[in-house]
Amino acid sequence: MSGKLLIVLLAVLAGVWLWRRGRRLARQAASVRPPPRVQTMLRCHVCGTHVPESEAAHGAHGAYCSAAHRAQAGDTGHA
Numbered sequence: 243m244s245g246k247l248l249i250v251l252l253a254v255l256a257g258v259w260l261w262r263r264g265r266r267l268a269r270q271a272a273s274v275r276p277p278p279r280v281q282t283m284l285r286c287h288v289c290g291t292h293v294p295e296s297e298a299a300h301g302a303h304g305a306y307c308s309a310a311h312r313a314q315a316g317d318t319g320h321a
């Protein structure tokens with residue numbers, strides 16, 4: 243066994259070790275859970291109820307808890 247072959251073998255082993263370590267670090271980074279999305283709460287202009295932005299009825303003058311309250315406020319909305 244020549245010295246050159248031994249060096250090549252060590253280089254390959256080092257490369258594999260670095261590759262495996264990199265994969266492990268990448269997996270750890272991927273497993274970190276993202277922070278929960280902050281839900282913006284909007285206040286209904288008619289009754290004052292706080293509703294999540296995604297569930298609120300959006301009108302031209304603000305947000306409402308429901309389409310009924312948006313209509314009650316005389317707000318026709320964006321469309």
Ligand SMILES: [Zn+2]
Pocket residue numbers: 286287288289290291306307308311
């Ligand atoms: Zn309301």
